[in-house]
Each structure stands twice: as C-alpha cells, then as structure tokens.
Amino acid sequence: MLTMPPPPRVRAAVLPLVPVLLVLVVLVMAVLPAGPARADQVRGSQRQVLRTLDVDAAWRVTRGAGARVAVLDSGVDPRHHDLVGSVVTGPDLTVGANPRGVAPRRLHGTYMASLIAGHGHGPGRSDGVIGVAPAAKVLSVRVILEDDERGFHDFNSEARYENVVARGIRYAVNHGADVINMSISKDQPTTQERAAIRYAISKGVVLVAAAGNDGAGRKDGPYSYPASLPGVISVAAADRGMHKASFSNRNSLVLLAAPGVDVLGAGPGDQYWVGRGTSQATALVSGVAALIKAKYPRMSPALVAQALATSATRRSSRGYDPGMGFGVVNAARALTEAARLARHRHIAAGPGVQDADLPMGAGVGTTPAPLAPVQVVRRDTGTVTLYGAVALVATACAVASLAVMVLLVRRARRRREDREHEEMPEPQAGWRQRAPT
Structure with a gap:
C-alpha cells in the first residue's frame, strides 16, 4: 500500500487567465504529493486504472513506438527516471512571466506526460509509473504556469500571452506530433486557437482536451474549450466505480470518459503524485490515441475518434450520456476497432478543399476576403404586440362563440x-296495466 505523509494544502492545476480569453479553469482537483514509496507500490497503485483501460491486451499489439505526443502544459521534467530518454523539450511560450532566473516547476506537465508515456525504471522497467503508451515519445511545450509560480499573476494579466495555446498547437504540428494532449480548459476560445485546431486536423493530428471540472452541483454544463471545439476529443472523468465523477462537466460535446479519481502519476524530481480531475482522464485517452497512431500512423483524426468512441465500455443504456459520452475508453477494444477502420479514408483533399490555414470561406489558396457585414433584422415590437393582441382577442371571441353555440x-x-312531454296523452281512468304473460 502506498504510504503518504500528512497531506499538505490541496494544490490545483494551473491555467492562465488573460484579457479577452475570459477564464482558464483548474483541471486538477486535488493533487497530493506522495511520500517515499517503493517502486512496486507505485506500480501496484496503478493497477486498477491499467486494468480498466485493458492495456495488457493492447500492448500485445503495440506499445506506442513511433508515435509522438505533444503535451501542451506547464513543462515536463525530462530527467524523471520514468521518463528519461522519452522527452523532447520544445519552447517555453511563457518566457517573461516568471522573474529572470526562476525555474519552472513543471509539476502538472510531468504528471500528464507520465500517464501518457511513462516507461518505468529499474530491472525490466518493472518499477515506477508505466504510461498507456510506454514506447511513445513526448514533445513538451510549455503554455501554462503552475498556480504557485511567481509569474502566475503577470501571465494571467498580460495580453501578450493570449495566444500561447494556439502557438503551441502549431509548433507541435510542425514538429511531428501525432497526438496533442491539452489537459487545460477555459470559457471561450480565440480566433487563433480555432484556426490552429483546423490546421492540426488538416495535418492528421489528433487533439485531445479536458472537458473541465466545473460540473459539481450542475445538471448540465458548462462547455469548456478547446475540448468543445469541432474535431477535438472532449474527455470526462470517471470515478472509481466508473460513473461520472461529481466534478466532471456534463455537456453534449463530451465524447468519452476515462479514470479521473485517485490516479497516480510522476512529478518532477522523481516524485509521485496522486490526484483527480479531467486532466488525468485526458492524458489517459491521449495515450490510447498514441497506440492507435503508432499502429496506424495515417489514420485520420475523425477515424481515431470513431475508434475510441465505438469501442468504449460502460456505455449508457441510451447509447450516449452527456456526462460520460459513449463510455469509458478501452485500449484493446480501440485498437481492434481501429484495425477495422484502417482501410477507410476520412479526410478531405484535392481541388476545392478549404485551406485550413485561412479563415472559413476564404477559398483555396487565396487571400482572405473581408467578411461581409452581418445583417441585423430589427423587428417592430409595437407591431408584434398589436398582432399578438389581435390574435388573443380573436381567440377569446372564438371561444366565446363556441360557448354560445353549445348553450343554444x-x-x-x-x-x-x-x-x-306535453303532447303525450294522459292516462284515462279505469285503465289498468296488465302484466306481460
């Protein structure tokens, strides 16, 4: 059993707030640092999650070799003994937010990377954290700060950091990413983020993002971005009983779910952390997507999403549920479904296809034309009110007429x-009624 010291204050994942971008929300609900623990305890603590995903069967097909997963997050510690040799460090797009000389903490990003591509360590790599795709490579792109980093306030308040996620997506696509993991969430996307996502999909890159952790006490919603943008796989969190976790957002764009409660992962400096949130669930789904892309590298994002959704387990009796999507991801079943879909092609190409790097409707290879003004139709509220009153009076008259007709x-x-009754003859005296014989 994993031993832990007395829990410190609850930590939350860090996501930026910037002007115009509205609010970026936290995605790790409670992350507690694990104390000294034997590596076999770490692997044992992962057992339930790995069994739920059925990774042992999936690894008989592929362990993710050849796939590259971009982790757009707070940075990844490439020296963690469960990740060493598997991490390529990309740009830090938050440069200037922290004071000079302050090193990034890279907690959240390391945690997510380990769930995707941790390979363990020790004899036979049987110790430490094992990810869903342990042979995959990680491309780390730093686009957020941890909430306790000194530059957190500046990062959240300066407009120059507004489009770091969009820039991170484009960098990942241009540097060989097959899957982009975005365990981040905010209220509204920017135009540049929408364009970057179109660009990624046009290049065959699978995008996976967190549905968000604001669902506690809500029957529906809210919608979080980039998870709710077309083409992005939106992931909800399931609890240990494989029901929707109480904090996980519930909306009609959730595609599927993954374990998101008491999930163990790696932290910087060879630490191990336990936490919950749609962040963790997203990383696990990205790992499964990496297995599919490793086996079928030319498979389009739409078909990868179809393989994940069609093969999910714990499906609702109605087929789909806004809280859990099409069910809980299953790595082995997803690979089987991907094998069936691999012979199909689901991507637009050729003459007349919209250039993903241009605004919608601009045409092929042309300079974007200025958008036409939006026509606003102003309704005469006075006329609408008059017509409504006439309709009500007419209805009342019709009802009254019907009542009069019934009365008459x-x-x-x-x-x-x-x-x-008056025309009936009066019975005469002396008449007797006879009983029928």
Missing part, C-alpha cells in the same frame, strides 16, 4: 323535450 344547442334540446 342545449336550450333547443330542452325545449324539444318539453314539447314532446
């Missing part, structure tokens, strides 16, 4: 019955 019909019927 009943009165006529009553008069006819009275006349018939």
Whole structure:
C-alpha cells in the first residue's frame, strides 16, 4: 500500500487567465504529493486504472513506438527516471512571466506526460509509473504556469500571452506530433486557437482536451474549450466505480470518459503524485490515441475518434450520456476497432478543399476576403404586440362563440323535450296495466 505523509494544502492545476480569453479553469482537483514509496507500490497503485483501460491486451499489439505526443502544459521534467530518454523539450511560450532566473516547476506537465508515456525504471522497467503508451515519445511545450509560480499573476494579466495555446498547437504540428494532449480548459476560445485546431486536423493530428471540472452541483454544463471545439476529443472523468465523477462537466460535446479519481502519476524530481480531475482522464485517452497512431500512423483524426468512441465500455443504456459520452475508453477494444477502420479514408483533399490555414470561406489558396457585414433584422415590437393582441382577442371571441353555440344547442334540446312531454296523452281512468304473460 502506498504510504503518504500528512497531506499538505490541496494544490490545483494551473491555467492562465488573460484579457479577452475570459477564464482558464483548474483541471486538477486535488493533487497530493506522495511520500517515499517503493517502486512496486507505485506500480501496484496503478493497477486498477491499467486494468480498466485493458492495456495488457493492447500492448500485445503495440506499445506506442513511433508515435509522438505533444503535451501542451506547464513543462515536463525530462530527467524523471520514468521518463528519461522519452522527452523532447520544445519552447517555453511563457518566457517573461516568471522573474529572470526562476525555474519552472513543471509539476502538472510531468504528471500528464507520465500517464501518457511513462516507461518505468529499474530491472525490466518493472518499477515506477508505466504510461498507456510506454514506447511513445513526448514533445513538451510549455503554455501554462503552475498556480504557485511567481509569474502566475503577470501571465494571467498580460495580453501578450493570449495566444500561447494556439502557438503551441502549431509548433507541435510542425514538429511531428501525432497526438496533442491539452489537459487545460477555459470559457471561450480565440480566433487563433480555432484556426490552429483546423490546421492540426488538416495535418492528421489528433487533439485531445479536458472537458473541465466545473460540473459539481450542475445538471448540465458548462462547455469548456478547446475540448468543445469541432474535431477535438472532449474527455470526462470517471470515478472509481466508473460513473461520472461529481466534478466532471456534463455537456453534449463530451465524447468519452476515462479514470479521473485517485490516479497516480510522476512529478518532477522523481516524485509521485496522486490526484483527480479531467486532466488525468485526458492524458489517459491521449495515450490510447498514441497506440492507435503508432499502429496506424495515417489514420485520420475523425477515424481515431470513431475508434475510441465505438469501442468504449460502460456505455449508457441510451447509447450516449452527456456526462460520460459513449463510455469509458478501452485500449484493446480501440485498437481492434481501429484495425477495422484502417482501410477507410476520412479526410478531405484535392481541388476545392478549404485551406485550413485561412479563415472559413476564404477559398483555396487565396487571400482572405473581408467578411461581409452581418445583417441585423430589427423587428417592430409595437407591431408584434398589436398582432399578438389581435390574435388573443380573436381567440377569446372564438371561444366565446363556441360557448354560445353549445348553450343554444342545449336550450333547443330542452325545449324539444318539453314539447314532446306535453303532447303525450294522459292516462284515462279505469285503465289498468296488465302484466306481460
């Protein structure tokens, strides 16, 4: 059993707030640092999650060799003994937010990377954290700060950091990413982020993002971005019983779920952490997507998403549920479904296809034309009110007329019955009624 010291204050994942971007929300609900623990305890603590994902069966097909997963996050510690040799460090797009000489903490990013591509260590790599795709490579792109980094406030308040996620997506695509993991969330996307996501999909890159952790006490919503943008796989968190975790957002764009409660992963400096959130669930799904892309590197993002959704387990009796999507991801079943889909092609190409690097409707290879002004139709509220009043009066008159007609019909019927009663002969004296024989 994993031993832990007395829990410190609860930590949250860090995501930036910037002007115009609205609010970026936290994605790790409670992350607690693990104390000294034997490596076999670490692997044992992963057992339930790995069993739920059915990775042992999936690894008989592929362990992710050849796939590259970009982790757009707070940075990854490339020296962690469960990740060493598997991490390529890309740019730090938050440069200038922290004071000069302050090193990034890289907690959240290391945690996510280990769930995707941790390979363990020790004899036979049987110790430490094992990721879903342990043979895959990680491309680390730093686009957020941890909440306790000194530059957190500046990063959240300066407009120059507004489009770091969009820049990170484009960098990842241009440097060979097959899958982009975005365990981040915010209220609204920017135009540049929408364009970057179109660009990534046009290049065959699978995008996976967190559905968000604001669902506690809500029947529906909210929608979080980039998870809710078209083409992005939106991932919810499941609890240990494989039901929707209480904090996980519930909306109609959730595609599927993965374990997101009490998930163990690696932290910087050879540490291990336990936490919960849609961040962790997203990383696990990115790992499964990496297995698919390793086996079928030319498979389009749409078909990868179809393989993940069609093969999910714990599916709702209705087929789909806004809290859990099409069910809980299963690595082995996803690879089987991907094998069936691999012979198909699901991507637009050739003459007439929209250039993903241009705004929608600009045409092929042309300079974007200025957008036409939006026509605003102003309705005459006075006329609408008048017509509504006339309709109400007409309806009232029709009801009154119907009531009068019913009353007249009943009165006529009553008069006819009275006349018939008056015309009947009075019985004469001496008449006797005979009983029928």
